Amino acid sequence: MIVNEIQQPRPFDLVGNPVLIGGVGTGFEATLQYRVHDGHDERAGFFNLGGGTGEHGQFQLSVDLTGAAFQLDRLFVEIYEESANDGSEINKVIVPVIYGPRIVPGYIGYRLHRVKRGDTLAAIARDNYGDASRFNDIARANPDIISDPNRIFVGQLLKVPIGA
Structure with a gap:
């Protein structure tokens, strides 16, 4: 069963700034987290979708990477839910992309x-x-x-x- 899905960008897409992220997901209290990183620096935040836990909704994000001190060409786009039990990252989806401005x-x-x-x-x-x-x-x-x-x-x- 697919819980969260990143439909854009696709793996190894060449992306710019901002990074556009789209897909379908569900999260505790209709909240998902995002992170774009290279292992050295990151941009992260959260967004809301759907009506609540168990309901899926579409999402579109524009993540501004201005000022990020990325050291690698390859970035990782992540979408995940924070567990209501212990705050751990669950139902995580990771898509590797190539950052054109580098x-x-x-x-x-x-x-x-x-x-x-x-x-x-x-x-x-x-x-x-x-x-x-x-x-x-x-x-x-x-x-x-x-x-x-x-x-x-x-x-x-x-x-x-x-x-x-």
Whole structure:
């Protein structure tokens, strides 16, 4: 049985600031907690949904990360309920995401690039940034797809982060 569900963002989505979070959930006295963190810094709070314990409702949050001192590209978006018995975190859902502003200054979004025969990350970086040495920006934005920046494969769909 699904108690809480994060429908947005999806795992390994490339996100910006604010982080938009949406889903369905239920919590004690219609309250759920949220946390966005990298293990070094976090933004956290709570929100209300539905009519009470056992009732599910949709939620949408916009979490402002301005001033967060994140040290990693990967963030974790968490939604959970605080136990009425002991205050522990229960019914927790965790979604890993990639934080675009750590990769490119002025992050505004990303382009999609389908790898074709003869592509290299350096060539894709040159075409998108005018600088082949920025291939690592693309690798950092796609850790679930690229394990070795020297090896990309025809058909892979890569996110190319774009800044202002």
